[in-house]
Amino acid sequence: xxxxxxxxxxxxxxxxxxxxxxxxxxxxxxxxxxxxxxxxxxxxxxxxxxxxxxxxxxxxxxxxxxxxxxxxxxxxxxxxxxxxxxxxxxxxxxxxxxxxxxxxxxxxxxxxxxxxxxxxxxxxxxxxxxxxxxxxxxxxxxxxxxxxxxxxxxxxxxxxxxxxxxxxxxxxxxxxxxxxxxxxxxxxxxxxxxxxxxxxxxxxxxxxxxxxxxxxxxxxxxxxxxxxxxxxxxxxxxxxxxxxxxxxxxxxxxxxxxxxxxxxxxxxxxxxxxxxxxxxxxxxxxxxxxxxxxxxxxxxxxxxxxxxxxxxxxxxxxxxxxxxxxxxxxxxxxxxxxxxxxxxxxxxxxxxxxxxxxxxxxxxxxxxxxxxxxxxxxxxx
Ligand code: NAP
Numbered sequence: 158x159x160x161x162x163x164x165x166x167x168x169x170x171x172x173x174x175x176x177x178x179x180x181x182x183x184x185x186x187x188x189x190x191x192x193x194x195x196x197x198x199x200x201x202x203x204x205x206x207x208x209x210x211x212x213x214x215x216x217x218x219x220x221x222x223x224x225x226x227x228x229x230x231x232x233x234x235x236x237x238x239x240x241x242x243x244x245x246x247x248x249x250x251x252x253x254x255x256x257x258x259x260x261x262x263x264x265x266x267x268x269x270x271x272x273x274x275x276x277x278x279x280x281x282x283x284x285x286x287x288x289x290x291x292x293x294x295x296x297x298x299x300x301x302x303x304x305x306x307x308x309x310x311x312x313x314x315x316x317x318x319x320x321x322x323x324x325x326x327x328x329x330x331x332x333x334x335x336x337x338x339x340x341x342x343x344x345x346x347x348x349x350x351x352x353x354x355x356x357x358x359x360x361x362x363x364x365x366x367x368x369x370x371x372x373x374x375x376x377x378x379x380x381x382x383x384x385x386x387x388x389x390x391x392x393x394x395x396x397x398x399x400x401x402x403x404x405x406x407x408x409x410x411x412x413x414x415x416x417x418x419x420x421x422x423x424x425x426x427x428x429x430x431x432x433x434x435x436x437x438x439x440x441x442x443x444x445x446x447x448x449x450x451x452x453x454x455x456x457x458x459x460x461x462x463x464x465x466x467x468x469x470x471x472x473x474x475x476x477x478x479x480x481x482x483x484x485x486x487x488x489x490x491x492x493x494x495x496x497x498x499x500x501x502x503x504x505x506x507x508x509x510x511x512x513x514x515x516x517x518x519x520x521x522x523x524x525x526x527x528x529x530x531x532x533x534x535x536x537x538x
């Protein structure tokens with residue numbers, strides 16, 4: 158990604174102190190208008206909550222299905238957590254139509270059944286769309302973005318715009334499935350350091366991952382459901398793409414074999430993943446630990462409002478991470494890794510936890526949008 162230096166002038170970009178590699182976050186002169194599609198659902202509400210006091214973005218448009226359109230947001234959203242910002246409660250719910258919703262940045266928390274067509278319509282209208290749905294994730298020129306690990310995938314955007322005929326800044330940038338996000342963050346530095354050949358993933362996924370109202374209480378209380386529709390397939394294909402690279406015409410997935418088991422458990426927020434890893438060559442636990450401890454993510458991801466100084470922490474407590482105790486780490490943007498140990502069949506085992514609706518969905522999308530703004534993408538409009 159192109160870097161801009163502090164003395165480069167007042168244009169959007171990640172600025173670096175002259176003569177150093179220390180990034181300084183760029184602060185736009187005016188807050189940028191953003192809209193949330195699917196604003197009434199579990200992820201949509203998290204967008205509303207996280208955007209309430211965002212230093213760069215201002216939320217003044219919310220949209221959802223015909224069921225909600227024309228009513229006040231505060232009347233239709235079954236508000237789940239924290240305080241509903243009063244100015245958002247008073248907004249009318251708009252239809253998901255780019256001739257009515259005017260913001261240049263669109264956060265989409267749409268159900269997959271609706272997302273494909275609607276998100277494309279917004280991109281065709283020149284908007285930057287940050288999608289949480291599965292529909293576009295596996296397109297070869299659509300970034301499946303996590304700023305700390307694969308900011309280089311943004312180089313695919315000109316090709317995407319050309320292929321789709323989208324004008325200006327029009328583009329779709331996606332988030333991974335929330336369980337994949339929990340797995341890929343610790344895997345990325347290990348893959349960069351040692352080269353991963355195969356990964357086995359077993360998930361324990363929170364009920365908020367199923368949206369609102371989600372899984373019936375009689376199905377999940379005191380129970381474990383060893384099936385989440387399409388989840389295993391998503392993890393198995395998204396993980397290699399996220400660790401892949403743009404080669405000038407396509408995002409080439411990393412050559413990593415993935416086997417996933419997905420389970421729904423009676424936890425409110427926080428997806429836990431148990432990973433067993435086979436490297437190309439044997440790797441000692443201590444060497445893997447050193448890599449994870451030192452990891453701070455790609456320099457492009459630093460200095461943004463959602464950046465963490467340390468996006469991943471390794472705990473030595475033998476009974477952690479736990480959703481109840483660790484899901485809030487880094488305002489829900491951090492990943493907690495524990496139980497780092499040798500694997501008797503392969504090389505390494507670990508457990509990772511992240512907040513599925515924050516880091517795995519709304520918070521991840523907002524972070525992605527910050528990266529795009531900082532890299533000058535909005536200026537392409
Ligand atoms: P949800 O609670 O069921 O919310 C779905 C939203 O989509 C609601 O706002 C709904 O509006 C809207 N919608 C449904 N059909 C529509 C249509 N035809 N036109 C316009 N709007 C429509 O789901 P969620 O959990 O928030 O998930 C949203 C998306 O994020 C999904 O694609 C999901 O796979 C993905 N995701 C979720 C998580 C998670 O942890 N929950 C994590 C990562 C990704 P109404 O209220 O008006 O019906």
